[in-house]
Amino acid sequence: NAGVTQTPKFQVLKTGQSMTLQCAQDMNHEYMSWYRQDPGMGLRLIHYSVGAGITDQGEVPNGYNVSRSTTEDFPLRLLSAAPSQTSVYFCASSYSEDGRQGADKNIQYFGAGTRLSVL
């Protein structure tokens, strides 16, 4: 069971270059999301999707685009890379699960991360 797969694991870009970080999950989860992790900080939400064809912005969406044409895949595109986008990127997937009292647990499962450096 592969879970959430991210590619590549490492990437170096020059300022202004574009690239796509790939994310695929094989758990048939409805929700997928992208986070970035900067030194000394927790993860911050970039974009998320609640199903195929539906995406929305998180806390730090500027400079990134996403699309979700299938349940399995949720690529993250950097249109014109900047040094401020140097970070570790995590993709996660989850599904609605009723907790007690009806609260939605929605536990997120993460990929192994992509370490991106922009020079």
Added chain:
Amino acid sequence: AQKITQTQPGMFVQEKEAVTLDCTYDTSDQSYGLFWYKQPSSGEMIFLIYQGSYDEQNATEGRYSLNFQKARKSANLVISASQLGDSAMYFCAMREGWDNFNKFYFGSGTKLNVKP
């Protein structure tokens, strides 16, 4: 104001002893979820434990338990009988609201070192 505060940047614990990692949160919503994740040096994020805001009992998962004090807005992680493999970064996180998937916040983490 920060949504999740972890005040312990680093901690040491002796192998086989218990350790408590602190987490406080800030929300005005009645419905929210609290999570703890482990990040070993290899970098992946591993889900450990979940506590719903309506759960009156503290969550437990094996050696992990979550000390949930709702009035104090704290959600401390307790690891019993520490093992060397527990050495890692630990992140507390909160999803705010019933179905606000975009309101998912992480703390800055606590680095735990388990000494033999």
